[in-house]
Amino acid sequence: MYSGASPQSSCSPKGARSPQSSRLVVRRAIQSDAPGIAWVVARAFKDKFNPAFGTEERATRALTPYVASAMTRRGNHMFVATIGAAVVGSVSVSTQKSPAPGVIGMFYRAVGFWSTVRALCVLSFLSDPLPAPDEAYVEVLGVAPDQQRRGVGRALMIAAEEMARSLHKRRLTLYVTANNHGAQELYLSRGLTVRRRSRSFVGWLLFHAPGFWRMEKVLA
Numbered sequence: 001m002y003s004g005a006s007p008q009s010s011c012s013p014k015g016a017r018s019p020q021s022s023r024l025v026v027r028r029a030i031q032s033d034a035p036g037i038a039w040v041v042a043r044a045f046k047d048k049f050n051p052a053f054g055t056e057e058r059a060t061r062a063l064t065p066y067v068a069s070a071m072t073r074r075g076n077h078m079f080v081a082t083i084g085a086a087v088v089g090s091v092s093v094s095t096q097k098s099p100a101p102g103v104i105g106m107f108y109r110a111v112g113f114w115s116t117v118r119a120l121c122v123l124s125f126l127s128d129p130l131p132a133p134d135e136a137y138v139e140v141l142g143v144a145p146d147q148q149r150r151g152v153g154r155a156l157m158i159a160a161e162e163m164a165r166s167l168h169k170r171r172l173t174l175y176v177t178a179n180n181h182g183a184q185e186l187y188l189s190r191g192l193t194v195r196r197r198s199r200s201f202v203g204w205l206l207f208h209a210p211g212f213w214r215m216e217k218v219l220a
């Protein structure tokens, strides 16, 4: 289990064959993880990033500098899950909303003008809320498609919750799309409950997501 006091935690993912080579580690992300995180996020969230960037390859290119920059953002605590040398998942815990500086330039250099315009339009519909002072907001929990259902998402949620506790936050919060039943099951199993359900015509149009659930866990 991740502990704020220790640099990393490790455990064996479900179905692991070799305990040494396939050890799951959850730790704070570092700059050199950015390409791996971007790769995972582009694929885990292809329903969001394909409409924005067109292809997973283009999304990975644009997201790599963005992830590297987001890691240094004040109030953003990013974790990575690795197996061996491979990044297999990541999550961020946000306690402040501060703009990612230079995002337009990053996207422009990576994918060009028109793809940047398209991506900014599409992604503007997914912008995250401003966390309240007592709130730790979970963002972009993603696991590589070929590593899902092996305990990686749960390990990242445990790390996120421990981070929130170490920051003395009272609530762990997030949004999940209304038709993302796998993620909802994970959050319910971690003790989060549904606080609000909202419908979204734009979400349905762009991402086939008919709405969003706001979920929350009060941290004792």
Ligand SMILES: CC(C)(COP(=O)(O)OP(=O)(O)OC[C@H]1O[C@@H](n2cnc3c(N)ncnc32)[C@H](O)[C@@H]1OP(=O)(O)O)[C@@H](O)C(=O)NCCC(=O)NCCS
Binding pocket: 044, 045, 140, 141, 142, 143, 144, 147, 148, 149, 150, 151, 152, 153, 154, 155, 175, 176, 177, 180, 181, 182, 183, 185, 186, 187, 189
């Ligand atoms: C949601 C996601 C992060 C879960 O990660 P994961 O590593 O596959 O999840 P875990 O293996 O840790 O699963 C833990 C528990 O969550 C639930 N769960 C996870 N995926 C599920 C699925 N597809 N269907 C039903 N339950 C699921 C189960 O209760 C599971 O426990 P079990 O395997 O013992 O039954 C992963 O599927 C993912 O990256 N999806 C795409 C991106 C995404 O939707 N992120 C969430 C945004 S809000």
